[in-house]
Amino acid sequence: MRPRKKVKSPVIDSETFLALLEPLKHGLYNFILKAVNFSEDGDDVYQETVLRAFQYIATYDPGRPFRSWIFSVAYNQIKRYYSLRGAEKDRLHGELVERVPEAAEDERLRDIFEVAAGLEPKQRSVFFFFYYNRFSIREIADITGLSEGNVKFILNAGRNSIRKKMEIEP
C-alpha cells in the first residue's frame, strides 16, 4: 500500500470538533454498544472515545475522512477496554435477551447477535463496521490497520456462522 502523504492538521477547537462529531454520534455510539455486546460499560467506552479523540485531534490527518479517523479511535479504545477487562468476561453468557430485548422477538436477530457475541473483540468490531456502519472493505482495512484480505476472511467467517445458525442454504 502506498504510504499516505502526511498533512499537518489545522488547530481544531472544541466547537469545530463537536460540529464534526455531530452527524456521526448516533452511529459511533451504537457501534460501540454492539462491539462491547451491549455491556453496561458501553457509555463509558463511548465517552472515553470522544474525549480521547479530542485530546489527540492534532494527530488527525485532514487528507483522511474524519469519520474513518474517529472510528479508528473507537476501535482502539475497544481494544484497550478488552485488554483491561479480558475478552472472556464479556461473552454474554446467556444475557443476550436481557441486553438486547429485540432478540427475544426475532429469532434471526438472536442468531446474528449470538454469532457476533462469539467472535473475538477485534473480529466483532469488523463485523459491525461492515453490517452496521456499512463501511467498505477498504475503509475497514484503513480503520483497523488490517489487510483487506484479513477483513474479507473475518466477514466470510461471520457469514458462514450466521448461515449455519440460521440454516440458510449457501
Add this chain to the structure above:
Amino acid sequence: MNEKNKQLRFDDDFVADLVRRTDRSLPEALDASIYRSLRRKRSWWVYPLAAAASVVLAIGIWWLAPIGEAPSHRVSPVTEIRTQFEISDKNIKVIWVQKQNFDPGILSKKRDVEEKNS
C-alpha cells in the same frame, strides 16, 4: 421457521437491516456530560502559548516603561568643591579647592610657581 430460512438467500443488506433494529438513542445526560468536558478542555498548546505571551508582555512592559517616565534632571558628578573667603581688612582672599582625586601636591606646586614668579 427453519424451513422458511432455507428458502432465503444470504443477503448482507438483510443482515444489516436486522442489526439496525437494535439501535439505541444516545442518552442526553451522557451527551451533555461530554459536551461540558470538551468545553472545559483546551487544546494542548494554549497553556505554553499563554505562558510565553505573558513573559514577552512582562519584558515589553519593563523595556518600554522608561518612555512613560518624566525626564529626570541628571546631576553631574561632582568634580571639585571650591570654598573661598576673604579677609577684606587684610586684603586676603583664601580659596580652597577640593578635587575628586584630592592631591595636595597640586596646590604646593602652584605655591612654588607663584613664589618663583614673584
